[in-house]
Amino acid sequence: MSAVIGIDLGTTNTVVAAVRDGRAMALPTETGERLFPSVVSFHPNGSVLVGREAKRRRLQDAANTVYSTKRLIGRSYDSEEVRKARSRSAFVIQEGPGRGVLVEARGETYTLSEISAFVLKEAKRIAESTGEVVDRAVITVPANFNDLQRAATKVAGHIAGLEVQRILNEPTAAALAYGYGKGNQERIAVFDFGGGTFDVTLLDLAGSVFEVLATAGDTFLGGDDIDLAIAERMAERYLKTHRYDARADRQVFERLLASAEEIKIRLSASDVATVQLQEIAFGVGGKSLDMPFSMTRLELEQLAAPLVDRALGVCREAMGIARLAPILRSSHRGRGNDTSSAGSSQSGRVFWTFTARPVERRRGGGVGSGHSSVGAFRATSWRYGSAKIPTKNHRSGIGGATILWRGDDCRPRGCAFAFDTTACARR
Numbered sequence: 001m002s003a004v005i006g007i008d009l010g011t012t013n014t015v016v017a018a019v020r021d022g023r024a025m026a027l028p029t030e031t032g033e034r035l036f037p038s039v040v041s042f043h044p045n046g047s048v049l050v051g052r053e054a055k056r057r058r059l060q061d062a063a064n065t066v067y068s069t070k071r072l073i074g075r076s077y078d079s080e081e082v083r084k085a086r087s088r089s090a091f092v093i094q095e096g097p098g099r100g101v102l103v104e105a106r107g108e109t110y111t112l113s114e115i116s117a118f119v120l121k122e123a124k125r126i127a128e129s130t131g132e133v134v135d136r137a138v139i140t141v142p143a144n145f146n147d148l149q150r151a152a153t154k155v156a157g158h159i160a161g162l163e164v165q166r167i168l169n170e171p172t173a174a175a176l177a178y179g180y181g182k183g184n185q186e187r188i189a190v191f192d193f194g195g196g197t198f199d200v201t202l203l204d205l206a207g208s209v210f211e212v213l214a215t216a217g218d219t220f221l222g223g224d225d226i227d228l229a230i231a232e233r234m235a236e237r238y239l240k241t242h243r244y245d246a247r248a249d250r251q252v253f254e255r256l257l258a259s260a261e262e263i264k265i266r267l268s269a270s271d272v273a274t275v276q277l278q279e280i281a282f283g284v285g286g287k288s289l290d291m292p293f294s295m296t297r298l299e300l301e302q303l304a305a306p307l308v309d310r311a312l313g314v315c316r317e318a319m320g321i322a323r324l325a326p327i328l329r330s331s332h333r334g335r336g337n338d339t340s341s342a343g344s345s346q347s348g349r350v351f352w353t354f355t356a357r358p359v360e361r362r363r364g365g366g367v368g369s370g371h372s373s374v375g376a377f378r379a380t381s382w383r384y385g386s387a388k389i390p391t392k393n394h395r396s397g398i399g400g401a402t403i404l405w406r407g408d409d410c411r412p413r414g415c416a417f418a419f420d421t422t423a424c425a426r427r
């Protein structure tokens with residue numbers, strides 16, 4: 001019988017996994033990466049590029065490079081989300097049959113399932129690179145994808161030549177990958193701030209039984225929105241200094257978005273980041289208009305705060321569903337020695353703590369390793385599809401716990417909010 005692969009078909013990145021030698025593992029691309037961008041580019045020579053190369057083409061040929069379609073799949077052409085995407089997308093989005101959505105590239109139109117199928121075919125190709133035949137898959141989707149979105153994802157699988165064995169919720173997949181086989185009894189929160197969607201799911205794990213206590217999410221909230229906010233800030237600055245509106249030219253705005261993502265990622269590791277935007281436009285006498293753009297982490301945190309607030313609102317909702325009382329706190333803390341050694345004027349950082357306590361004790365004493373009787377909620381941020389769970393980065397405590405974020409240094413991957421490593425250790 002042929003192998004079954006697991007595919008995390010992300011808005012921004014896709015991961016393909018398979019069981020090899022009895023262990024589930026994310027499979028590497030030719031260049032050794034364990035994920036590839038969910039981007040499809042239609043080249044003038046007729047070829048269809050998928051992944052890293054396609055992402056590069058976005059900078060030169062945005063009109064024929066399609067990305068983030070997961071945000072639109074299964075939605076009606078009249079929906080708010082599609083309207084938003086049309087207003088900012090460099091590729092053409094058209095109305096299809098039954099109020100569906102089509103995208104246009106190089107004179108051809110494609111359904112969103114067809115676009116996703118190119119990404120899934122790439123996943124299949126990676127899995128088959130060892131010579132194995134792969135024609136069955138389990139594909140993950142955000143927990144609150146509706147039936148239409150799930151069906152459209154399934155269709156994409158069929159077009160890619162995969163029999164879709166199951167459509168699995170992303171946080172359930174995360175919890176399975178985290179807890180399966182460990183036999184632990186614990187309650188976890190899966191907090192997945194991805195490229196396009198945000199999900200939070202609270203689960204009880206008891207041996208091989210995984211009980212979803214609550215799930216909530218926003219299918220239009222993610223890193224893409226942070227990039228957009230930064231790119232808009234750049235465009236405003238550009239308009240002010242050069243009297244040129246970068247938003248009016250979609251190809252130019254694509255370059256701003258790419259630089260915005262770069263800034264955001266760099267700010268996860270440093271306090272300030274600068275990019276040089278060259279030849280964005282040409283002024284009097286053909287003189288190229290260049291622009292350096294700098295941003296501090298504090299500025300980014302302020303810019304992204306409304307998006308983080310939305311994510312925390314979703315967390316509150318999940319807590320309510322699970323009949324757990326959330327205590328959400330945000331606090332500014334000085335950085336002490338750090339500030340002076342870095343020589344920066346940054347005086348504080350926003351730390352988000354998210355604690356939970358059961359509204360009432362769960363019948364049977366609840367779960368956990370002895371903390372449950374006093375309402376401990378062990379939480380850890382996690383992301384399905386790459387690397388292992390950083391259990392060393394989470395903390396449980398009496399009467400509540402702090403959700404930390406995935407990453408070796410407590411920095412979230414899908415969100416630019418940074419936790420200070422030392423603070424994580426102290427907390």
Ligand SMILES: Nc1ncnc2c1ncn2[C@@H]1O[C@H](COP(=O)(O)OP(=O)(O)OP(=O)(O)O)[C@@H](O)[C@H]1O
Pocket residue numbers: 009010011012013014070192193194195196197198222223224261264265266268383412413414415416
């Ligand atoms: N070091 C980093 N710091 C901050 N953000 C990062 C970093 N690395 C990647 N990102 C952001 O993470 C997002 C992609 O995350 P992820 O791969 O989890 O999304 P996805 O699974 O494709 O999307 P979704 O789950 O929403 O469908 C992008 O917005 C990307 O810019």
Ligand SMILES: [Mg+2]
Pocket residue numbers: 008010011170192194195
């Ligand atoms: Mg994801």
